[in-house]
Amino acid sequence: MTLSIPPAIGEPHRLLFAIPKKGRLYEKTMELLAGADIQFRRSNRLDICSATNHPITLVFLPASDIPSFVAKGDVDLGITGHDVILEAGMTDLVDEVLQLGFGKCALQVQVPEASGIKTVDQLAGKRVVTSFEVVAAKYFDELDAKLGFVGDNKTKIQYIGGSVEAACALGLADGIVDLVESGETMRAAGLHAIDTVLNTEAVLIKSAKPKHEHLKPIIDLVTRRIAGVIASKKYVLCEYNIPRAALSNATAITPGRRAPTISPLEDPEWVAVSSMVERKRVAGVMDQLVDIGAEDVLVVSLDNCRV
Ligand SMILES: Nc1ncnc2c1ncn2[C@@H]1O[C@H](COP(=O)(O)OP(=O)(O)OP(=O)(O)O)[C@@H](O)[C@H]1O
Numbered sequence: 152m153t154l155s156i157p158p159a160i161g162e163p164h165r166l167l168f169a170i171p172k173k174g175r176l177y178e179k180t181m182e183l184l185a186g187a188d189i190q191f192r193r194s195n196r197l198d199i200c201s202a203t204n205h206p207i208t209l210v211f212l213p214a215s216d217i218p219s220f221v222a223k224g225d226v227d228l229g230i231t232g233h234d235v236i237l238e239a240g241m242t243d244l245v246d247e248v249l250q251l252g253f254g255k256c257a258l259q260v261q262v263p264e265a266s267g268i269k270t271v272d273q274l275a276g277k278r279v280v281t282s283f284e285v286v287a288a289k290y291f292d293e294l295d296a297k298l299g300f301v302g303d304n305k306t307k308i309q310y311i312g313g314s315v316e317a318a319c320a321l322g323l324a325d326g327i328v329d330l331v332e333s334g335e336t337m338r339a340a341g342l343h344a345i346d347t348v349l350n351t352e353a354v355l356i357k358s359a360k361p362k363h364e365h366l367k368p369i370i371d372l373v374t375r376r377i378a379g380v381i382a383s384k385k386y387v388l389c390e391y392n393i394p395r396a397a398l399s400n401a402t403a404i405t406p407g408r409r410a411p412t413i414s415p416l417e418d419p420e421w422v423a424v425s426s427m428v429e430r431k432r433v434a435g436v437m438d439q440l441v442d443i444g445a446e447d448v449l450v451v452s453l454d455n456c457r458v
């Protein structure tokens with residue numbers, strides 16, 4: 152497949168940015184673009200459209216096609232899954248610039264609960280169905296080699312494009328390799344996981360050998376903006392007052408990303424501290440601050456930031 156960009160929006164100075172056109176990564180990618188203030192109007196679900204406030208052309212592609220377009224430099228930036236890059240064999244040809252904090256799941260080896268198979272060594276040599284034939288073949292090649300399985304004794308990998316979880320019940324497979332997030336699909340199909348092949352999340356990628364060096368400033372700008380959106384979701388601002396005597400203990404609890412901001416108060420015995428704290432840790436951090444004498448502990452959500 153080659154990209155045919157109309158000249159009006161594909162002129163040389165515009166950044167081409169590949170976006171998953173559907174599926175699990177689509178909605179979160181839309182939120183990310185909105186947070187980075189990359190505005191566009193996509194008419195009639197067209198797969199190419201121009202940003203209205205930046206020299207950027209958005210190209211909506213299947214997530215699985217994005218690594219090769221970026222690797223070849225046909226598009227300059229892309230969003231896809233880390234798993235998709237491995238499956239496309241493009242790890243050396245694209246740079247994973249940012250982890251985006253969504254699309255998190257694990258590629259796992261699964262077998263029917265009732266099968267009695269407890270380890271991957273017991274599954275080796277049997278039939279495995281997957282949509283990740285490249286990654287799964289590498290995994291089972293290594294396992295077969297370790298166990299000394301050669302020729303007809305090697306694990307048989309068969310590709311199917313979807314509904315992989317049904318393969319064992321249909322008698323097509325003894326095990327599968329598929330993505331697991333909540334585990335609901337796996338459990339509903341009567342399967343359980345016996346190993347994790349890899350953990351994955353959505354990533355921002357650019358070509359390891361970019362074709363359009365003059366686009367570096369806009370690539371850097373988009374990267375900084377997206378990094379800011381991610382940081383604003385990951386961190387909160389924690390503000391509190393603390394007696395000077397307890398300041399060093401307090402700053403050990405809230406060291407900030409670089410360093411906390413410390414401001415004097417009218418009362419010379421007290422200072423105010425402001426520091427970024429990981430959202431998932433903040434409740435525990437507040438407890439610790441109160442334990443060492445902090446007062447007026449406030450947590451403020453970030454709309455956006457630059458880090
Ligand atoms: N359950 C999930 N939870 C989180 N992320 C997921 C989940 N399933 C898939 N992903 C991520 O989203 C990527 C795209 O998966 P998705 O199932 O949306 O494929 P798709 O692009 O719609 O293609 P298709 O529908 O043809 O399978 C996966 O490679 C993975 O990185």
Ligand SMILES: O=P(O)(O)OC[C@H]1O[C@H](OP(=O)(O)OP(=O)(O)O)[C@H](O)[C@@H]1O
Nearest residue numbers: 175313314330331332333334335336337
């Ligand atoms: O652990 P869970 O939260 O249940 O998620 C896992 C499921 O999500 C993905 O499929 P998806 O629903 O995107 O549909 P697909 O099978 O068509 O790819 C994946 O292939 C699993 O089937």
